[in-house]
Every structure is written in structure tokens, then in C-alpha cells.
Amino acid sequence: NAGVTQTPKFRVLKTGQSMTLLCAQDMNHEYMYWYRQDPGMGLRLIHYSVGEGTTAKGEVPDGYNVSRLKKQNFLLGLESAAPSQTSVYFCASSYLPAYGYTFGSGTRLTVV
Amino acid sequence: KQEVTQIPAALSVPEGENLVLNCSFTDSAIYNLQWFRQDPGKGLTSLLLIQSSQREQTSGRLNASLDKSSGRSTLYIAASQPGDSATYLCAVMRYGNNRLAFGKGNQVVVIP
Numbered sequence: 337n338a339g340v341t342q343t344p345k346f347r348v349l350k351t352g353q354s355m356t357l358l359c360a361q362d363m364n365h366e367y368m369y370w371y372r373q374d375p376g377m378g379l380r381l382i383h384y385s386v387g388e389g390t391t392a393k394g395e396v397p398d399g400y401n402v403s404r405l406k407k408q409n410f411l412l413g414l415e416s417a418a419p420s421q422t423s424v425y426f427c428a429s430s431y432l433p434a435y436g437y438t439f440g441s442g443t444r445l446t447v448v
Numbered sequence: 449k450q451e452v453t454q455i456p457a458a459l460s461v462p463e464g465e466n467l468v469l470n471c472s473f474t475d476s477a478i479y480n481l482q483w484f485r486q487d488p489g490k491g492l493t494s495l496l497l498i499q500s501s502q503r504e505q506t507s508g509r510l511n512a513s514l515d516k517s518s519g520r521s522t523l524y525i526a527a528s529q530p531g532d533s534a535t536y537l538c539a540v541m542r543y544g545n546n547r548l549a550f551g552k553g554n555q556v557v558v559i560p
Contacts, residue, residue: 367546378552379537386546394547426491433546434499436482437539441491 339363340440342427348446349417357412357443359427367430368410369394369437370402372423379426385410417447450475450542454551462559467525469554471538476516482548483512483523484537492537496523500543528558 340361349355359368369384371394381394383402391402399421401413410429414421427440451474461467471481480499484492496505496512498521504513509526525532535555539548 369547376552379539379548379550381547384546428492433541434480436480436494436497437548438494439484439492444489 340427340429340438342425342440342443344443345441346444348448349414350448351417351419353417354413354415355417355445356414357425357427357445359410359412359429359440360408361410361427361429361438362408363429363431363438364407365429365431365438366407367433368404369428369430370400370410370412371426371428372396373426373442374423382412382425419447421445422447450478450540450549452538452540452549452551454536454538454554456554457552458555458557460557460559461528463528463530465528467523467528467532467556467558469523469525469536469538469556471521471523471551473519473521473540473549475542476519477543478516479541479543479545481512481514481521481541482539483510483521484539486535486537486553488534495536528556530558530560532556533558 370382371379385404388407425443428437430437453472482497483495498514511524535553537553538551
């Protein structure tokens with residue numbers, strides 16, 4: 337089925353470890369986004385991309401890096417994980433912002 | 449900065465009652481507004497997308513209105529069912545901005 341796929345779905349990291357979250361979409365969408373969702377904080381934008389090879393910072397970019405080497409993939413990296421990065425991470429994509437967003441099912445990350 | 453507020457944060461209604469969920473935003477220069485549903489531990493499912501030029505959108509038992517001048521949107525769910533129990537999120541996109549600003553959600557429980 338067409339949509340946004342996130343891998344992995346769950347992960348536990350130790351402080352200081354690194355990891356990459358993968359987001360893949362098969363809808364030929366130009367725009368892709370990474371959000372984090374925390375209790376009481378709502379969804380906050382980490383980074384986004386308006387097309388292949390482009391990235392931009394969102395509200396809470398510190399401690400994260402992203403890459404969009406292929407149009408269908410948007411990677412979120414944590415170079416040195418911290419407990420404050422324990423969260424649920426959502427990827428979203430859009431053909432054009434006016435057409436609305438499609439979200440993935442999320443990655444639940446715990447940093448101990 | 450666009451601030452999005454959803455009231456009430458949580459509510460319980462008996463099955464069969466109509467649900468009314470409110471969303472307010474501080475900057476009326478919006479491109480569109482989108483309502484999402486989120487089930488516990490799951491991703492976001494898009495319910496309705498209202499462009500800034502529209503006053504309302506309908507899908508089945510769902511109806512969403514938009515009043516840009518007053519910075520408000522209302523989601524109506526007619527004849528609520530236990531399956532409507534979820535968190536409903538409102539998100540707004542400003543003109544000249546590719547990002548969605550989210551409210552913290554209305555957590556709904558429909559009591560059989």
C-alpha cells in the first residue's frame with residue numbers, strides 16, 4: 337500500500353550511542369518532515385526537506401542531523417543520543433503543503 | 449509564531465451524543481488547516497483538510513468549519529461511537545511557511 341514507512345518501530349539506545357531513523361515514501365512527494373511528539377508538548381518539527389538534496393531546520397533541530405539523498409527517503413540521525421531525545425518520532429510527507437500531509441506510524445525511541 | 453490551542457484537552461461523552469472539538473490559532477494568515485486522529489501508540493490519520501478559502505469540509509459523520517477572521521476551527525462528530533475514542537489534533541499552515549503548527553490535541557472517550 338502507498339504511504340509513509342518508518343523503520344525501526346522501536347529502539348532502545350544507551351546514552352552516547354548513535355542511530356539513524358529511516359523514512360520512506362512511495363507517493364512521489366516533494367516535501368518530507370521529521371517531528372517528535374512528547375507528552376504535554378505536542379508535535380514539534382525537527383527538520384524538513386522541500387526536495388531531493390535539500391534540508392532545513394525546524395523548531396528543535398539541535399542534536400539531530402538529516403539527509404535527503406533520494407527523493408523517496410529522508411533520514412534522521414542522532415550522533416550522540418541523550419535521555420532528552422527519548423520520544424516518539426514521526427515522519428510525514430506532502431506533494432505540496434496545500435494538499436495536506438501523510439504521516440508514518442512512528443518510531444518509539446528510548447535513551448537510557 | 450503561530451500558536452494553536454485546543455479546548456477542551458480531554459472530554460468524555462456518552463455514545464450517541466454529538467462531539468464538538470475546538471481549535472484556535474493566533475495568526476489568521478493561514479494557508480490551510482488539517483484535522484488528524486491519533487489512536488494510542490499509533491500514527492496520525494488525516495481526517496479533513498480545509499483550505500483558507502473554504503468555510504467547511506464534510507466527510508461522513510465529520511464536519512469541520514473554519515473561521516479565519518476569528519482564528520477558529522470546530523470539528524463536529526455526529527452521533528459519536530465508542531470507535532471514535534482517540535486524540536484529535538488540529539494543525540495549521542501559515543502562508544509563506546512549509547510547516548504545520550500543531551495543537552496539543554483533544555483526547556476523547558466515548559462511553560458505551
